[in-house]
Amino acid sequence: MDRRTCTLVGAHPDTPNDLPPSTLDLSTLTPLVAALDLPFITIDLAQRDDDTWRVIELGDGQVSDRPTTISPHDFVAALLAGVR
Secondary structure (H helix, E strand, O other): OOOOOOOOOOOOOOOOOOOOOOOOOOOOOHHHHHOOOOOOOEEEEEEOOOOOEEEEEEEOOOOOOOOOOOOHHHHHHHHHHOOO
16 A cells, blocks of 8 residues: 555445545545655545535544445455555
8 A cells, every 4th residue: 555545435434325426536635645644544525515525624543433335354454555
């Protein structure tokens, strides 16, 4: 796993049935997150009425839950890939 890329994308744990669209483009967000140089973060996004995606929260995952739409296997594999 390259910490400069988004590894997993899924629904927020509070709204597990609201998956992000497969066309979600994170290319403008990626360099901003990479500049933080952190090994693990979570980012909550919300879509405005004009279809613009906005960051509403950035965290270190301490209070996050694994969304049920992301399998435990995929989640652990992404974490382990980051420590190689």
